[in-house]
Amino acid sequence: MQDLLCEYQKTRKALNRLQRHLKQADDAARVVRLDMAKRQTGKAKAVSNGPARKGDRRLVEEMIGSIDYVIEWLETCRQPGNRRGVERRAGYERERPMDPALMQVMFSSDSTAGSSCPLDKQEADQLEYVLSWLTERERDCFVLTHGECFSLEETAQLLGITKSSVQTYITRAQNKMAQRIASSLVLAG
Structure with missing residues (x-):
């Protein structure tokens, strides 16, 4: 350079x-x-x-x-x-990394992740519990982007909505999931 x-x-x-x-x-x-x-x-x-x-x-x-x-x-x-x-962009600061291989194993019957460590019963139950609090659209957007590794644009095309709507649904889903995880830790502790 x-x-x-x-x-x-x-x-x-x-x-x-x-x-x-x-x-x-x-x-x-x-x-x-x-x-x-x-x-x-x-x-x-x-x-x-x-x-x-x-x-x-x-x-x-x-x-x-x-x-x-x-x-x-x-x-x-x-x-x-x-x-x-x-x-230093705000979008990068809010991003919460997830393991896409685990999400693909959990939610895709024809998963291409090939993960050698599938979720055990307890982890699957915890993930199902957290995702159960999401609306159908939030769950679809979250699973497609984080679980199936689709881009925001591809997810928007699949669901027939705009790219900004996908981002909004994902943000809402992440906030709800964070609240549920925090509340379940408080109840368990």
Whole structure:
């Protein structure tokens, strides 16, 4: 990655040199045009037509802007302009990891998980108890995403709802499950 960053920095230096060269060439052309205008009109102050290579200079400026954007991205490892990095997003903080192999064994008769450690009776009863408090839609969304390892988009397509609805159902299910687990630990303890 450092090699790539070095190459972009070299390219930026070359583009900066090209930009300076084009500016000097425009300045020289402007002086020549002013001298010609003075000779033709005889006036001390003549108006020039502007830079001869305006399109070239604009293109080089755009290229420098793009290169600066890439260099900043490579140096910070984040997209320029973002306030927070992806590791600090709230969605990632709320995610509760589950073992998909155990969920697949429990809820799929044609499971492809191939887990060598199926749930025992007590674990199956606990999982069934916690999931029994969910609505049918919450249970479907939760089992498809966490048990069957479908993406939110795939789950939404299967159930005929939007992706944001799937996320809402999963969040509700996780909150209900956390409450049930906490209450069952209080009652058991």
